[in-house]
Amino acid sequence: MTTVAEKLDARGLNCPLPILKTRKAINLISSGEILEVTSSDPGSVKDMAVFCEQTGNRLVSSNEANESYVFLIEKS
């Protein structure tokens, strides 16, 4: 069971805001901690995967529920 250190609600925001807010939220947590991001922008599914790959953080999971997308990111 993963515990979430920080939550970010990026619903209603469009590209590139979900990624920019995710970057800011990641800066608030420590290495190994988990950030949970909720977004309503379908484009953020692919963007979040690339963001994590490029920044070296680990995308633990990426799920869709009730027209929103939930991402768990572990800070490197």
Added chain:
Amino acid sequence: MATTAENMHDNMQLDAWLDKRLDELLPKKLEEIETSKTPSMSIIATKGSLDWAYPPFILASTAAALGWDVDMFFTFYGLLLLKKDIDAEVSPLGNPAMPMKMPFGPQWFQDFDWPMPNLLMAGVPGFEKVATGLMKKTFRNKGVASVEELRGLCLEADVNMIACQMTVDVFGFDNSEFIPEVTDFVGATSFLPVARKSDVCLFI
């Protein structure tokens, strides 16, 4: 004492061995250098209308979020994007690809692309104000950040903003009219070496 022929033979063997070792080691070494390097981007922003204000700030803020080093050079009308208050407007006149849709009302009304004759766009006073208002509202409805917000996020992420000194002089601006975060007022000569070293360079 070794003969010349023996020496040549030794050298050839050494070269062959070196070639083989380099082939083995170089790809890994180059990959290491590539992955440990911080990517960089340079943007030359030359346009000051509302529709053209978005791309440079969206790309710069996103690159900064990816951890890239970003430098922006604002020249000609792009310089207006560095003013304390961005009063960028948009004109559908001479902008034939711009969809003219309404950001309010029932869906069939919003989906309708209004035909706008040039005569109307050129002749009706205040048309640009209306078009600008509609674009801002559309963007807000869709959850897109305002230009000011994107610029703020760029600055927060340490994007370097550089102004073209020549344009400042030509347009009769004063340096105090610009945001204090402008790192430098320089010419193309100073910016091009920065652009040359960057991995991505865009002229917008």
